Amino acid sequence: MQASDQLRSEYWVLDFDRTLFSIEKNIEQFCRIGESLGLLSKKSIVQEQQHAESQGASFDVYEFIVQTYGLDVWDQLSTAYVKSVDATCLLLPGATELLDYLAVRSIQHGIVTFGSKHWQQLKLDAAGFENIPSIIVDTPDKASIVKTWLDENGTYTIPDELVDDPKIGTLAVRSVVIVDDKSRAFSSLPPRTKGYWVQTGHDTGDKTLPFTTTVQDLYQLIRSLVEQG
Numbered sequence: 001m002q003a004s005d006q007l008r009s010e011y012w013v014l015d016f017d018r019t020l021f022s023i024e025k026n027i028e029q030f031c032r033i034g035e036s037l038g039l040l041s042k043k044s045i046v047q048e049q050q051h052a053e054s055q056g057a058s059f060d061v062y063e064f065i066v067q068t069y070g071l072d073v074w075d076q077l078s079t080a081y082v083k084s085v086d087a088t089c090l091l092l093p094g095a096t097e098l099l100d101y102l103a104v105r106s107i108q109h110g111i112v113t114f115g116s117k118h119w120q121q122l123k124l125d126a127a128g129f130e131n132i133p134s135i136i137v138d139t140p141d142k143a144s145i146v147k148t149w150l151d152e153n154g155t156y157t158i159p160d161e162l163v164d165d166p167k168i169g170t171l172a173v174r175s176v177v178i179v180d181d182k183s184r185a186f187s188s189l190p191p192r193t194k195g196y197w198v199q200t201g202h203d204t205g206d207k208t209l210p211f212t213t214t215v216q217d218l219y220q221l222i223r224s225l226v227e228q229g
């Protein structure tokens with residue numbers, strides 16, 4: 001370890017979609033701005049989304065737009081969207097407050113989001129999260145990702161992309177906290193990892209997951225942190 005490296009007590013892994021960010025409001029605003037610029041039809045997006053969901057597939061808006069309208073339209077629309085959308089209307093209740101809570105207390109945190117690269121990145125940009133370290137991963141099982149950070153000393157080495165301050169150097173922590181709206185995120189929590197399952201109503205999964213606390217929303221999560229002191 002270098003002199004600048006630090007062992008901190010914990011790192012917070014935040015999910016993005018449906019935990020911090022409203023995917024419904026995002027698609028609504030994205031289509032509204034796209035239509036106002038005459039670049040796409042909301043109807044075609046909604047139809048394609050319903051079709052994909054009825055097949056049990058995930059809908060990749062980026063793929064759909066590039067294939068249907070071309071890469072130029074995606075470039076124009078994504079730039080215009082990020083510039084003109086009001087980020088505050090896309091965030092879920094308590095998202096700003098939770099990020100402030102962590103930042104004020106210098107608790108290291110970052111976003112680990114599952115999905116296709118271009119679409120997830122557009123949403124992170126639309127949310128105004130360019131200053132929050134983030135990675136896009138290929139599984140919703142966040143516990144399995146955190147497990148890969150565990151080293152033989154029993155500490156977690158956080159990937160550099162998830163550390164916002166280069167002065168910290170390599171960040172090692174004793175424990176990790178995962179906040180997610182999907183129960184699948186917590187399927188096999190590694191040692192000293194704690195989960196907050198935010199119940200947005202889209203995932204009724206297993207309510208008896210060990211080491212996981214269920215909260216109705218992020219305000220309830222913050223209240224429980226304040227109570228714990």
Ligand SMILES: [Mg+2]
Binds near residue numbers: 016017019182
């Ligand atoms: Mg989610």
